[in-house]
Amino acid sequence: MVDITSDALVSETRDSIIPMPGMGKKVDTGFSAGVETEDHFIVRDGMEFAGTHLILDLWDASRLDDLKHMESAMRTAVEVAGATLLHIHLHHFTPSGGISGVAVLAESHISVHTWPERDFAAFDIFMCGEAQPENAIPVLKRAFQPGRLIVSEHLRGVVSER
Amino acid sequence: MVDITSDALVSETRDSIIPMPGMGKKVDTGFSAGVETEDHFIVRDGMEFAGTHLILDLWDASRLDDLKHMESAMRTAVEVAGATLLHIHLHHFTPSGGISGVAVLAESHISVHTWPERDFAAFDIFMCGEAQPENAIPVLKRAFQPGRLIVSEHLRGVVSER
Numbered sequence: 652m653v654d655i656t657s658d659a660l661v662s663e664t665r666d667s668i669i670p671m672p673g674m675g676k677k678v679d680t681g682f683s684a685g686v687e688t689e690d691h692f693i694v695r696d697g698m699e700f701a702g703t704h705l706i707l708d709l710w711d712a713s714r715l716d717d718l719k720h721m722e723s724a725m726r727t728a729v730e731v732a733g734a735t736l737l738h739i740h741l742h743h744f745t746p747s748g749g750i751s752g753v754a755v756l757a758e759s760h761i762s763v764h765t766w767p768e769r770d771f772a773a774f775d776i777f778m779c780g781e782a783q784p785e786n787a788i789p790v791l792k793r794a795f796q797p798g799r800l801i802v803s804e805h806l807r808g809v810v811s812e813r
Numbered sequence: 814m815v816d817i818t819s820d821a822l823v824s825e826t827r828d829s830i831i832p833m834p835g836m837g838k839k840v841d842t843g844f845s846a847g848v849e850t851e852d853h854f855i856v857r858d859g860m861e862f863a864g865t866h867l868i869l870d871l872w873d874a875s876r877l878d879d880l881k882h883m884e885s886a887m888r889t890a891v892e893v894a895g896a897t898l899l900h901i902h903l904h905h906f907t908p909s910g911g912i913s914g915v916a917v918l919a920e921s922h923i924s925v926h927t928w929p930e931r932d933f934a935a936f937d938i939f940m941c942g943e944a945q946p947e948n949a950i951p952v953l954k955r956a957f958q959p960g961r962l963i964v965s966e967h968l969r970g971v972v973s974e975r
Contacts, residue, residue, distance in 0.1 A: 773939070
């Protein structure tokens with residue numbers, strides 16, 4: 652585990668938002684007003700889609716082998732996103748201490764896989780309906796203090812691509 | 814549920830492979846030789862990364878409300894990919910019949926969320942190490958007979974982006 656101070660992290664953190672091609676135009680999640688259909692598809696900025704899938708790669712992150720901390724962070728992430736937890740399962744690998752697991756939500760899921768020996772964690776956050784998956788990002792940053800965070804946003808189920 | 818014959822589906826199926834930008838160059842998964850590091854990162858075509866994440870949107874698909882069929886398809890997908898199932902959890906929503914769930918693997922996960930009322934399913938398949946996630950695609954096509962399948966490949970944990 653790399654021992655890095657909070658101060659160093661703040662200045663070193665660089666975020667990237669990488670929109671996927673062919674997945675419709677970039678949506679400023681959390682800021683645009685949206686309308687939810689009866690079956691929980693979203694209509695926003697004239698586009699209809701099932702939900703937003705955020706792919707997060709965390710490098711130079713800490714506490715990636717701490718199972719209780721992971722569960723607590725994921726539960727908080729679900730809560731701040733306004734989502735509903737149905738089921739959580741985390742698996743602890745030995746001897747690396749790596750964690751693999753998922754929170755199944757009424758609005759989709761959050762998954763995590765960590766490589767503590769690389770200080771690397773791969774999260775994905777998929778939420779449909781009125782949940783706000785982007786609210787989970789600061790929770791994960793605070794919990795795991797990544798030196799570098801790469802975020803991609805991927806709209807799922809874009810009706811115009813049907 | 815749209816009633817479409819197998820014959821019609823074969824001719825109508827259009828697949829797209831959409832590589833993500835900034836995620837390293839496209840890897841011909843399943844065909845390139847790779848070397849696995851001790852901590853299960855992959856070294857292939859001179860690039861080192863944690864694993865391959867496939868994002869699948871299925872439209873005009875069938876049997877999206879059939880829980881037993883879903884579990885069977887996911888177990889087969891895990892098997893043909895050469896992965897190891899640790900835990901499977903599927904949630905059945907009422908009244909839509911929609912399914913949300915995940916298979917947690919030693920090599921990462923497969924998740925699914927279905928909207929039977931839209932004939933739409935969102936899968937993601939993330940596998941590290943020597944598993945071959947692309948082998949799961951024909952299994953899911955056979956099981957759910959999508960009229961349209963959109964596949965994106967996303968390399969996770971690309972070391973050069975660290």
